[in-house]
Amino acid sequence: MNTLLKNLEAGINNNDCMLMGHVIAGFPDVKTSIEAAKGICSGGASFLEVQFPFSDPNADGPVIENACYTSIENGFTVEDGFKIVRELSSSTKTAIIIMTYANIVFKYGVQSFVKKAKECGASALIVPDLPLDHDEGLMHYATENDMGVILIATPGCDGKRIKDLSEKSFGMLYTVARRGTTGNKTELNAETDEWIQLVKNNSTKPIALGFGIQSKEQTDKLKGVVPIVIAGSYFVTVISKLKQNENVQSELEKASKALF
Amino acid sequence: MNKRSDNGFFGEYGGQYIAEILRPALKELETSYNHYRNDKDFIEEFHSTLKNFVGRPTPLLFAENVTKLIGGADIYLKLEGLANTGAHKINNAVGQALLAKKMGKKKIIAETGAGQHGVATASACARLGLECEIFMGEIDVARQRPNVFWMEMFGAKVTPVTSGTKTLKDAVNEALREWSKRKDDTFYILGSALGPYPYPDMVRDFQSIIGREVRDQMKGYFNNLPDAMVACVGGGSNSIGFFTEFLDDTSVTLIGVEAGGIGDNPGEHASRITGEGGSTGIVQGYKSIFLQDDNGQLLATHSISAGLDYAGIGPQLAYLADTKRITFTKAYDNEVIEALQLFAKHEGIIPALESSHALAAAIKIAKEYGAGKKIIVNVSGRGDKDIFIVAKALGGDVWLNFLKQEIVRIEGGM
Ligand SMILES: Cc1ncc(COP(=O)(O)O)c(C=O)c1O
Numbered sequence: 321m322n323t324l325l326k327n328l329e330a331g332i333n334n335n336d337c338m339l340m341g342h343v344i345a346g347f348p349d350v351k352t353s354i355e356a357a358k359g360i361c362s363g364g365a366s367f368l369e370v371q372f373p374f375s376d377p378n379a380d381g382p383v384i385e386n387a388c389y390t391s392i393e394n395g396f397t398v399e400d401g402f403k404i405v406r407e408l409s410s411s412t413k414t415a416i417i418i419m420t421y422a423n424i425v426f427k428y429g430v431q432s433f434v435k436k437a438k439e440c441g442a443s444a445l446i447v448p449d450l451p452l453d454h455d456e457g458l459m460h461y462a463t464e465n466d467m468g469v470i471l472i473a474t475p476g477c478d479g480k481r482i483k484d485l486s487e488k489s490f491g492m493l494y495t496v497a498r499r500g501t502t503g504n505k506t507e508l509n510a511e512t513d514e515w516i517q518l519v520k521n522n523s524t525k526p527i528a529l530g531f532g533i534q535s536k537e538q539t540d541k542l543k544g545v546v547p548i549v550i551a552g553s554y555f556v557t558v559i560s561k562l563k564q565n566e567n568v569q570s571e572l573e574k575a576s577k578a579l580f
Numbered sequence: 581m582n583k584r585s586d587n588g589f590f591g592e593y594g595g596q597y598i599a600e601i602l603r604p605a606l607k608e609l610e611t612s613y614n615h616y617r618n619d620k621d622f623i624e625e626f627h628s629t630l631k632n633f634v635g636r637p638t639p640l641l642f643a644e645n646v647t648k649l650i651g652g653a654d655i656y657l658k659l660e661g662l663a664n665t666g667a668h669k670i671n672n673a674v675g676q677a678l679l680a681k682k683m684g685k686k687k688i689i690a691e692t693g694a695g696q697h698g699v700a701t702a703s704a705c706a707r708l709g710l711e712c713e714i715f716m717g718e719i720d721v722a723r724q725r726p727n728v729f730w731m732e733m734f735g736a737k738v739t740p741v742t743s744g745t746k747t748l749k750d751a752v753n754e755a756l757r758e759w760s761k762r763k764d765d766t767f768y769i770l771g772s773a774l775g776p777y778p779y780p781d782m783v784r785d786f787q788s789i790i791g792r793e794v795r796d797q798m799k800g801y802f803n804n805l806p807d808a809m810v811a812c813v814g815g816g817s818n819s820i821g822f823f824t825e826f827l828d829d830t831s832v833t834l835i836g837v838e839a840g841g842i843g844d845n846p847g848e849h850a851s852r853i854t855g856e857g858g859s860t861g862i863v864q865g866y867k868s869i870f871l872q873d874d875n876g877q878l879l880a881t882h883s884i885s886a887g888l889d890y891a892g893i894g895p896q897l898a899y900l901a902d903t904k905r906i907t908f909t910k911a912y913d914n915e916v917i918e919a920l921q922l923f924a925k926h927e928g929i930i931p932a933l934e935s936s937h938a939l940a941a942a943i944k945i946a947k948e949y950g951a952g953k954k955i956i957v958n959v960s961g962r963g964d965k966d967i968f969i970v971a972k973a974l975g976g977d978v979w980l981n982f983l984k985q986e987i988v989r990i991e992g993g994m
Pocket of ligand 1: 934
């Protein structure tokens, strides 16, 4: 069974608040990104997004953007990304999700990219700029390979669109808490409550809520509201502040546990 | 020939490859634009603004002196630089700003490279009473200070972009980010014939006034069609605006000129069609030809003209290159400066560096075609904005001394 679906089912059955972590492949270098990812996994993440950096990440805010540039400057290749995914999926129980932008997948060849992702043990893919009606066959190839594409619902979607997206999304519906890009803390206020309620009312799948999650205070509020919280820029910030001689894996494990 | 996109696509190029957050805004734009482009009042308002505010029609000039000097084909110049704010960019800025108003939008955002689209947008917003914020790469802010100065004079806020290569493509990214943050009171005025559908169609439509005027004006000089038409190609807005009217006239050779920069190695040019490193990709919401590496990362670009310094090309131009309706060539930085000097000296015009690419190619084409043939060049902008770059490229102490003395004068309060 696909690891993502397995972890999801277990978490839902236990009524857990599950964590989806995030690393930038090759940031600050390949080795450190692997250790950091392992720390997030041993810290309890059920899911981990491994972002293959792209030179023009226009859905991301400054924290992830800068990490992507560093990785590319340090010579990141798509093959490095797959190597990282292979290592993580074989050494952890966490479901590994490849997140990237359209051009990285397109240039590699959509079908080849999906095949390779599967071969390396990835459970799912997230490509924000390959939307449903312009996906270059991504969903077709993913399904063919016992994987799936996780779709994203954002403020501005109406009930019908949320339903559509959730039906086609793999396992869960990635739900963005507010407008804008990644980073910046999200205030959990009446407006976000209303939005989350709209998604809950229309989604046919469990909700993974993200964008701006960076504290226990926030996840406490979300417990019982959504089954999965996503922390992205939070982890990338921790990784970018690591000091030399620090044990990368245990620092990230701590950071992961600190969210709950 | 079908001049509009088919479901957002020109052959395999174009489309709407956008994150979910931008979908409602683009769908709204699509619906509104497809309504207003057929709306009599809107078209009338657009044309009266072009006439009274932009100063259209811009002239078509027979470059008699250069033609004689070269001894080849007759060269005609469409002088878009004589439009308000100095370039063709204003045609599109005015069109989109008017549409924004019709749609009830209060705030405008835009990207700019050289600053010409930024200046045009800021000007249109000042005229129409819209709030305006322009995103501009930090490097472009530094090298195009005069344009920043004028944008601010028009009341626009200019926000330097510090991410990535700090140039045009990064300004586009930042404008897209900002658009995804804003509520539905904001309209994004994109400056070239690219980006997600419906921008390539909309920008082309607003710019097509250029070619329509040419068709009319050339009758004052000759009866039949020109043999060739030449335009520089950054994103592709001036070229597609100039060519569209003539796409069906297959006897007219259409020539697009890319930035050859300082050489043919990656990073030294912005030649997507004629250079090394161009291949199909999906970036910034559309599928087209991009300068990129094997991993799909965009390559750095170089051009003496900030307006051509961009890794992508509009999807319709990529399609017309594939189908060979438009022939592509390039001009190197040094040829561009020479062409600028030649036309300044003998025709009394100051072409923009971008437009000087078209002129550099036209000089070669005129020789090749020979006497009796006719070519029309789109001089997309005027070069006042480039005085710092051109003066520097030509070297010499006079300009340097002037700048030094100017600092003394400013600091001395004289
Ligand atoms: C005068 C002028 N010409 C040409 C261009 C290139 O853009 P496009 O290819 O969209 O006409 C610019 C862009 O800034 C410009 O300012």
